[in-house]
Amino acid sequence: MSAASETTYTPTTKVGHITNFVDERVGGSGILREFGRKVFPDHWSFMFGEVALYSFVILLLSGTFLTFFFDPSMAETHYDGPYVPLKGIEMSVAYSSSLNISFDIRGGLFMRQVHHWAALLFVASVSVHMLRVFFTGAFRKPRELNWVVGGVLVILSMAAGFTGYSLPDDLLSGNGLRIIDGVMKSIPIVGTYLSFFLFGGEFPGTVIIGRLYVLHILLIPAIILLMVVVHLFMVVVHKHTQYPGPGRNDRNVVGYPLGPVYAAKAGGFFFIVFGVVALMAAAFTINPIWNYGPYDPSPVSAGTQPDWYIGWVDGALRLMPGWLLGLPMEWHIPLPWGVNTLSLNVLLPALVPAGIVFTVLFTYPWIERWITRDNREHHVLDRPRNVPTRTAIGVAGFVFYCVMWAAASSDLIATHFHVSLNDVTYWLRALFFIGPVLAFIVAKRVALALQRKDREIALHGRETGRIVRLPHGEYQEVHAQLDEYKRYKLVGYESPLPEAGIPNAKGIVDKKEKRRAMLSRFFFEDRVAPATPAELEAGHGHGHHEAVEAGEDTKAVSH
Amino acid sequence: MGNHSDGTPTSSDAVAKAGQNEVEKFQDPGLPPHRLRLADTDPRAAKRAERQVAALFVVSAIGTLLFFFAYFGIRLDDTIGTLRLQNLFLGLGTAFAMLGIGTGIVHWARALMPDHEVSEERHEIRSEEDRQAAVKIVDDIVDETGIKRRPLIRNTLLGALALAPLPAIVVFRDLGPLPGDALRHTMWDEGVRLVRDPTGTPIKASDVTIGSAFHVIPEGLNELHEGKLEEKAKAVVLLMRLNPEELNPSAGREDWGYNGIVAYSKICTHVGCPVALYEQQTHHLLCPCHQSTFDLTQECKVIFGPAKRPLPQLPIKVDAEGYLVAQSDFHEPVGPSFWERG
Numbered sequence: 001m002s003a004a005s006e007t008t009y010t011p012t013t014k015v016g017h018i019t020n021f022v023d024e025r026v027g028g029s030g031i032l033r034e035f036g037r038k039v040f041p042d043h044w045s046f047m048f049g050e051v052a053l054y055s056f057v058i059l060l061l062s063g064t065f066l067t068f069f070f071d072p073s074m075a076e077t078h079y080d081g082p083y084v085p086l087k088g089i090e091m092s093v094a095y096s097s098s099l100n101i102s103f104d105i106r107g108g109l110f111m112r113q114v115h116h117w118a119a120l121l122f123v124a125s126v127s128v129h130m131l132r133v134f135f136t137g138a139f140r141k142p143r144e145l146n147w148v149v150g151g152v153l154v155i156l157s158m159a160a161g162f163t164g165y166s167l168p169d170d171l172l173s174g175n176g177l178r179i180i181d182g183v184m185k186s187i188p189i190v191g192t193y194l195s196f197f198l199f200g201g202e203f204p205g206t207v208i209i210g211r212l213y214v215l216h217i218l219l220i221p222a223i224i225l226l227m228v229v230v231h232l233f234m235v236v237v238h239k240h241t242q243y244p245g246p247g248r249n250d251r252n253v254v255g256y257p258l259g260p261v262y263a264a265k266a267g268g269f270f271f272i273v274f275g276v277v278a279l280m281a282a283a284f285t286i287n288p289i290w291n292y293g294p295y296d297p298s299p300v301s302a303g304t305q306p307d308w309y310i311g312w313v314d315g316a317l318r319l320m321p322g323w324l325l326g327l328p329m330e331w332h333i334p335l336p337w338g339v340n341t342l343s344l345n346v347l348l349p350a351l352v353p354a355g356i357v358f359t360v361l362f363t364y365p366w367i368e369r370w371i372t373r374d375n376r377e378h379h380v381l382d383r384p385r386n387v388p389t390r391t392a393i394g395v396a397g398f399v400f401y402c403v404m405w406a407a408a409s410s411d412l413i414a415t416h417f418h419v420s421l422n423d424v425t426y427w428l429r430a431l432f433f434i435g436p437v438l439a440f441i442v443a444k445r446v447a448l449a450l451q452r453k454d455r456e457i458a459l460h461g462r463e464t465g466r467i468v469r470l471p472h473g474e475y476q477e478v479h480a481q482l483d484e485y486k487r488y489k490l491v492g493y494e495s496p497l498p499e500a501g502i503p504n505a506k507g508i509v510d511k512k513e514k515r516r517a518m519l520s521r522f523f524f525e526d527r528v529a530p531a532t533p534a535e536l537e538a539g540h541g542h543g544h545h546e547a548v549e550a551g552e553d554t555k556a557v558s559h
Numbered sequence: 560m561g562n563h564s565d566g567t568p569t570s571s572d573a574v575a576k577a578g579q580n581e582v583e584k585f586q587d588p589g590l591p592p593h594r595l596r597l598a599d600t601d602p603r604a605a606k607r608a609e610r611q612v613a614a615l616f617v618v619s620a621i622g623t624l625l626f627f628f629a630y631f632g633i634r635l636d637d638t639i640g641t642l643r644l645q646n647l648f649l650g651l652g653t654a655f656a657m658l659g660i661g662t663g664i665v666h667w668a669r670a671l672m673p674d675h676e677v678s679e680e681r682h683e684i685r686s687e688e689d690r691q692a693a694v695k696i697v698d699d700i701v702d703e704t705g706i707k708r709r710p711l712i713r714n715t716l717l718g719a720l721a722l723a724p725l726p727a728i729v730v731f732r733d734l735g736p737l738p739g740d741a742l743r744h745t746m747w748d749e750g751v752r753l754v755r756d757p758t759g760t761p762i763k764a765s766d767v768t769i770g771s772a773f774h775v776i777p778e779g780l781n782e783l784h785e786g787k788l789e790e791k792a793k794a795v796v797l798l799m800r801l802n803p804e805e806l807n808p809s810a811g812r813e814d815w816g817y818n819g820i821v822a823y824s825k826i827c828t829h830v831g832c833p834v835a836l837y838e839q840q841t842h843h844l845l846c847p848c849h850q851s852t853f854d855l856t857q858e859c860k861v862i863f864g865p866a867k868r869p870l871p872q873l874p875i876k877v878d879a880e881g882y883l884v885a886q887s888d889f890h891e892p893v894g895p896s897f898w899e900r901g
């Protein structure tokens with residue numbers, strides 16, 4: 001390209017000169033041409049991914065500052081800094097250097113608080129972003145792999161948070177590690193060894209902070225960065241999804257060009273996120289480690305909470321009873337070489353709920369694709385109400401998570417509402433099982449009701465609140481018809497019918513197909529069909545527009 | 560088909576049906592017409608927006624100055640109050656600096672940059688042709704290696720590849736020592752005095768009044784130079800005194816206490832938090848981590864929560880000078896369960 005451009009292109013402007021200089025040496029005008037005006041759809045719910053990215057950048061910046069002052073050593077020292085209540089107290093160098101960052105380094109406390117608030121925001125925005133993707137069906141083909149990358153990022157973000165939380169080696173973080181140690185020891189066969197290898201011997205040992213430090217500032221951020229790059233690369237390859245609406249379909253992208261509007265909004269938004277984090281760090285104390293004291297295996301105070309994203313695992317540990325109806329949940333198994341101990345009371349809550357959540361999370365795009373046999377590419381998002389069953393599954397999962405999360409605060413709930421702690425636990429145990437089921441039913445009904453309302457509005461317009469008297473005496477409320485653009489937003493969706501199992505070559509519907517047919521019924525049985533032009537034309541004013549139960553009517557929708 | 564509707568105008572219930580689907584759908588009306596903003600038509604509104612953006616950038620500059628004022632102007636003394644104050648102003652300065660720029664740019668983009676939504680075609684991610692070519696290339700490569708025709712090479716290679724990563728796992732072996740019987744012993748032994756945590760002063764039986772509780776460590780723990788926290792994490796004990804008739808010792812444990820004074824491991828048998836809360840009236844011990852509740856009158860049996868095993872009891876007695884001492888180590892491992900525990 002250079003030979004041609006040298007001879008044919010003579011820049012006239014200053015920008016042109018610079019562009020030409022760069023392009024003649026490394027090329028790049030091709031990239032700019034491709035991306036400079038690339039179209040990005042805009043919607044408030046697309047913001048969460050951006051918040052996640054920006055808070056990660058803030059973490060990198062503030063974390064790097066902290067590394068210049070933090071010392072991850074567990075050697076013993078006596079505090080001689082300015083904070084009087086801890087003067088002369090024995091503690092680890094890690095804890096004392098965290099105190100120094102807070103008290104001796106100007107802006108150090110601010111940086112710690114920025115780092116911690118940004119961490120909370122990071123995990124929160126990653127999680128909410130994931131919910132957005134789920135509920136709008138953005139994980140569908142061709143974006144399944146990016147959904148998986150996102151799932152890995154959720155796990156990594158929690159790991160980053162936990163390893164960071166442990167670094168200051170204060171009383172609370174040490175207790176968190178103690179719980180990790182206990183959970184690890186419950187793993188059959190290898191648990192004790194894992195614990196001894198991780199801690200370099202018996203808990204707490206003298207190496208764990210250093211090891212977590214390497215994970216926290218090197219390994220985990222590096223993998224997160226790599227995953228973020230892969231994630232964004234795929235977003236560019238796929239181009240962003242868009243919400244349904246007039247003029248938007250699976251073959252186009254409607255939105256603002258990257259330059260200048262989109263880039264300006266997104267770039268400006270980085271500063272806003274930074275500003276909000278700075279505001280929180282200015283006004284709200286987070287993790288005042290000087291109040292907790294150094295780690296000591298003996299004291300602990302009630303009502304202390306882990307960072308929010310660890311809550312659900314901690315809550316699961318609380319919900320599991322050690323004895324269930326008089327049966328012990330820890331078993332002593334006689335084996336030829338002796339008796340071994342299996343602590344189901346620890347192992348099950350630590351592994352099973354997280355196992356369920358992440359298994360469903362990672363496989364869901366394939367499960368849904370198998371049930372619906374929908375192998376098309378989707379670039380237009382679903383409005384959550386228009387896919388009632390998926391939405392209900394998502395809400396059920398969310399409630400499942402929230403029950404565990406609430407359980408992590410069972411003691412605070414009990415003291416706050418003046419009820420017995422045991423009762424709170426019993427209720428939460430029941431909710432652990434019933435909650436998701438109820439949530440599924442309610443969410444599905446709500447979605448169907450919203451669809452019905454959409455249908456009503458598409459056909460009869462919006463209620464204006466104006467009542468008129470008709471010539472024959474009847475009173476009626478005037479409905480304002482929608483314009484065609486608004487109407488299209490309400491009717492432009494698909495509502496497939498359940499599908500019967502497909503016979504194989506021998507003409508038999510095999511077991512797997514039968515199961516698929518059953519799931520298809522589960523998915524699509526309750527449905528509200530989009531309004532049609534014929535109905536609008538017929539324009540009968542007072543029909544009842546109920547959901548149609550498809551029942552045995554199992555014709556497939558042509559895709 | 561039951562009485563389900565067929566989507567004809569005679570029925571208000573509509574079902575989208577195969578085949579009819581396309582005809583019966585509303586047609587996409589296309590992008591709505593573009594609406595102009597005030598600033599697009601009114602030069603005065605545009606000028607106003609311009610000034611607002613500039614004002615926000617000025618706010619940012621003031622924020623940066625505020626940061627410097629807080630950094631150099633507020634002198635840290637030894638009080639938390641000044642630290643908080645400095646933190647507040649450093650934070651407010653940064654927040655204004657950032658929010659000013661951010662909101663300024665966003666306002667600029669919204670009010671003054673073209674807000675015309677445009678539509679762009681999506682391209683195929685890949686062409687059919689490319690894919691066929693790629694498959695062919697892979698096939699050719701595989702074919703040229705001859706790996707399918709020479710299973711001996713393939714199998715030995717797979718074997719070697721399966722073994723080669725093992726050293727990368729084994730090399731981590733020295734991360735820590737093997738557990739051995741470390742989890743089965745604590746510092747407690749016959750005659751070791753029970754001393755207060757953290758001061759290390761010994762406890763006379765007569766100091767322990769009914770209803771009181773002591774946080775206890777073994778004598779000598781504070782003087783350890785190495786492994787202090789590790790020993791402490793196993794050896795901490797709660798010492799309490801009840802009316803002797805309220806205790807119900809099982810056979811063989813009648814003499815593990817002294818006049819109603821009993822000592823139990825403070826390390827929760829669930830996952831190891833210190834069981835630090837003693838409810839005097841009910842004689843319950845509560846673990847603050849996950850609320851396992853142990854009943855002192857039933858040898859610390861679990862009466863609620865996720866723990867399964869009772870807290871191990873430390874057998875105690877009184878030495879010649881009237882101080883409380885251990886009779887022996889615990890009779891079982893303390894703390895969370897582990898596979899080899901038995």
Ligand code: HEM
Binds near residue numbers: 056
């Ligand atoms: C990737 C996402 C990250 C998350 C979620 C995260 C989270 C955390 C959290 C919650 C803390 C405890 C802060 C406190 O209250 O003191 C922490 C501490 C720390 N983090 Fe991070 N962090 C991340 C990335 C990084 C990076 C990239 C670095 C360095 C390059 C870093 C360096 C540090 C240091 C040095 C500390 C200890 C400082 C102290 O506690 O005083 N972090 N981190």
Ligand code: FES
Binds near residue numbers: 830
């Ligand atoms: S550690 Fe005591 S209840 Fe979990």
